Amino acid sequence: MTQCIIPPHMVESMKRRGSAEQREQAARLEAQAVAYRAEREAAAPPQAFLGARPATGQPTVTREVYDAGSSWDLPGRLVRSEGDPETQDESADAAYDGAGLTYDLFLQEYQRDSLDGRGMTLVSSVHVGQQLNNAFWDGSQMAYGDGDGELFLPFARSLSVVGHELTHGVVQFSGGLEYRDQSGALNESCADVFGSLVVQRHLGQSAAEADWLIGAEILGPAVTGEALRSMKAPGTAYDDDVLGVDPQPFHMDDYVITTADHGGVHINSGIPNHAFYLLAMLLGGNAWESAGAIWYDTLQAVRNPLVTFADWAAATVDQATTRFGTGSREALLTRRSWKLVGVDI
């Protein structure tokens, strides 16, 4: 459909500044988006749109880690269940520990019992594929490749990567953000935000002390760079002969329009990533507290799977106002953070 290619901010520009024909085209695109959204919501699984359901009773984490044995047959062979001793397989144990730390962040800070809010078992597969330079969330479990040993090391060894992949599950069970264009970039950004917060909380780091890097531990010895992405300074994570230059923008002036990577979901996520970083720094203290709570509340409140940066930004201000009050420092600084990355509310 056309909205795959033309990002919502361009449609808005067409409406405001286009010729009569372009304004008509923009109206058609918006109508298509509305129809698509209705279709999506009608097709949403029963567990979607859970909203913020506080955990009750005494929730406990349940984890399972599997060894895929270099194949793509998931999940593979069970190597560690909840409460089992360490396996001596570094990736399996890191996936197990990382899942626990991510579970703890969502339960203890945001009162969410696992990815679905209902105590879902956290299933991870390690050693997926041969020398696979990737990790992913398949809609029901995490999958981690081993890397090729030169560019990348085993992906499960990075706590921010584990937190990132699990957060895709939280996004999915919070109603979902369509995985393309701006909503896809927000999906990716949420995964980076909470992935980084898992690390910061585990290390007891304030926003000022944190490195705000995603995947710092998995860059191989042949790479010139420090991580996959930097929320503090998008576009600076690596500059390498093989990987190229980190393409992330930090401001809307440099928004990348592309059909690759589902409309640049891993590229333009740099903009909301940096907005979150700025908010956390402006607020000071621990990022998982006020800033993280505002983002989590927003994820629960937004009901539009095709949400734009501007809509999401407005929703963060609404949630900051709801939680901290009208005219509160948190609400004002949330608005300011978005303005600094070129998203006007």
Place this chain on the structure above:
Amino acid sequence: MRVTIHRDGGMLGRRVGGRVDTTSLPPGRRDPLESALSDPGRLRRAAGVTPPAGAADVPTYEVTIPSGHFVISALCGDADLVAALEAAVRETGTR
């Protein structure tokens, strides 16, 4: 057999790949690739599988062989085919 293959997306969001001439590969690497990629019906079936809603960071493979062009998700359900597609990407010399 000449194959053009690219992998897009994944956690890095990078597009890598290029061309492979399987006839130039030793049998141990050539045979599994030709076996997997010479069946357009298998590729078509795999291309018809959409990843589950909510899946993220999943690689997509774009394959062009003499009989057609296919876009296949790593979650197509054919694990052996995905392994062959990954091997083909490696044969292009990109990572």
